[in-house]
Amino acid sequence: MKYTFAALAACAVLATPALAQDLPQPVKARQGQFNILALNLGILGGMARGTVEYDADAAQAAADSLVAVTMVDQRAMWPEGTDMESIDGTRALPAAFENVEDVVAKWEALGEAAVAMQAAVGDGQQAIGQNMGAIAGACKDCHDDYRASE
Amino acid sequence: MRRLLTLLIPVAIVAIGIGLWLTAPSRVDAARFDGLTGAADRGEAVFTAAGCASCHHAPDAEGEAKLVLAGGQPFPSDFGTFYAPNISSHPEAGIGDWDLEDLANAVTRGVSPESQHYYPAFPYGAYAKITDQDLADLWAYMQTLPADATPSRAHDVGFPFNIRRSLGGWKLLFFSDDYVIEDIPAELERGRYLVEALAHCAECHTPRNALGGLDTARWMGGAPNPSGRGTIPPLTPDELTWSAADIAYYLETGFTPDFDAVGGHMAEVVENFAALTKEDRDAVAAYVKALPPLSE
Numbered sequence: 001m002k003y004t005f006a007a008l009a010a011c012a013v014l015a016t017p018a019l020a021q022d023l024p025q026p027v028k029a030r031q032g033q034f035n036i037l038a039l040n041l042g043i044l045g046g047m048a049r050g051t052v053e054y055d056a057d058a059a060q061a062a063a064d065s066l067v068a069v070t071m072v073d074q075r076a077m078w079p080e081g082t083d084m085e086s087i088d089g090t091r092a093l094p095a096a097f098e099n100v101e102d103v104v105a106k107w108e109a110l111g112e113a114a115v116a117m118q119a120a121v122g123d124g125q126q127a128i129g130q131n132m133g134a135i136a137g138a139c140k141d142c143h144d145d146y147r148a149s150e
Numbered sequence: 151m152r153r154l155l156t157l158l159i160p161v162a163i164v165a166i167g168i169g170l171w172l173t174a175p176s177r178v179d180a181a182r183f184d185g186l187t188g189a190a191d192r193g194e195a196v197f198t199a200a201g202c203a204s205c206h207h208a209p210d211a212e213g214e215a216k217l218v219l220a221g222g223q224p225f226p227s228d229f230g231t232f233y234a235p236n237i238s239s240h241p242e243a244g245i246g247d248w249d250l251e252d253l254a255n256a257v258t259r260g261v262s263p264e265s266q267h268y269y270p271a272f273p274y275g276a277y278a279k280i281t282d283q284d285l286a287d288l289w290a291y292m293q294t295l296p297a298d299a300t301p302s303r304a305h306d307v308g309f310p311f312n313i314r315r316s317l318g319g320w321k322l323l324f325f326s327d328d329y330v331i332e333d334i335p336a337e338l339e340r341g342r343y344l345v346e347a348l349a350h351c352a353e354c355h356t357p358r359n360a361l362g363g364l365d366t367a368r369w370m371g372g373a374p375n376p377s378g379r380g381t382i383p384p385l386t387p388d389e390l391t392w393s394a395a396d397i398a399y400y401l402e403t404g405f406t407p408d409f410d411a412v413g414g415h416m417a418e419v420v421e422n423f424a425a426l427t428k429e430d431r432d433a434v435a436a437y438v439k440a441l442p443p444l445s446e
Binding site for chain 1: 408415
């Protein structure tokens with residue numbers, strides 16, 4: 001029992017550097033917002049693909065959440081020294097930090113696509129599918145330039 | 151001693167002669183294309199599937215500007231940095247003065263109109279399997295794209311890789327116009343053509359040996375990113391557990407099954423696949439699901 005505890009404690013200590021809580025707060029914040037986006041896109045995407053039954057209320061709530069997240073101002077989330085060359089645990093390329101204005105512009109483009117989704121989801125499954133492309137395009141536009149492959 | 155030399159010299163000359171003969175650029179038989187007429191509208195789909203613009207557009211081009219094939223994007227590798235050349239329709243800076251035979255030699259043999267070898271950063275090992283009709287259509291389409299006068303940038307490749315003739319030896323070892331996955335049911339043939347030929351997926355998703363040849367025994371087994379940062383994921387079914395529908399949806403939208411979104415150079419690949427038909431995306435997914443697992 002004692003050994004198990006000691007081993008667990010050692011594991012916890014060794015594992016700590018890899019855990020997210022050690023990332024700088026702006027990195028945790030930006031990764032958190034991307035996770036909320038992914039979670040809600042999953043709800044909408046499932047309905048668009050037909051793997052989840054269309055539910056107008058759930059779709060609206062997911063689209064509203066997308067819009068809410070995209071309203072979060074980005075300027076505090078991309079401080080110098082938080083790119084993948086500087087720290088572990090992020091795939092943000094240094095280019096993002098040299099072009100923060102462009103990152104913000106691309107985020108705003110995502111916001112516009114989210115607003116279009118918000119207005120359309122009530123019209124049914126097909127309307128979700130028609131608006132997924134624009135959101136995916138906005139994600140790609142930014143990842144193409146500013147996020148490294150795994 | 152003298153007798154030995156008189157014996158060795160002809161042997162050396164013959165050896166050099168055989169070496170030069172073996173490494174000489176081989177050209178396509180132009181008669182292959184007699185009677186073929188290219189159609190630009192069909193060629194656009196070939197161009198998109200082959201991802202020509204993804205490497206040959208200018209480094210910061212967006213949207214429609216990606217069809218200006220001015221070149222200039224850097225491709226770092228263990229052998230140096232390659233710069234995609236200008237392949238726009240400009241007669242001097244690009245390939246505007248080529249004909250279909252020149253394109254076929256370049257794309258399917260890796261040989262320039264001046265009979266020089268191209269570096270295999272240009273995926274002619276995959277393109278070698280392109281059909282003659284697709285080549286004719288591709289050429290018809292490429293001639294409709296805009297001209298750009300930006301000169302091609304010289305590759306930054308050190309000795310001995312800067313000796314182009316040595317690429318003849320590389321081709322002897324690693325160039326083949328055979329498919330890697332043979333004996334495939336007819337319904338997987340379109341997917342195989344897209345994956346192994348046009349979309350040249352293996353160029354990144356299959357590991358390479360010390361000389362830069364694809365390790366076909368570990369076909370689509372994932373590889374280090376040639377940029378030196380990160381890895382490119384494996385596609386074999388023991389590693390990639392997505393369903394065929396997941397793969398097709400990813401190629402259409404760029405969303406993974408847990409709705410992370412595509413990044414890096416793969417974002418350009420998804421952009422291309424999104425512009426192809428659902429049938430083609432489904433064909434790719436079916437081929438990927440049929441890949442032999444790595445452990446075999």
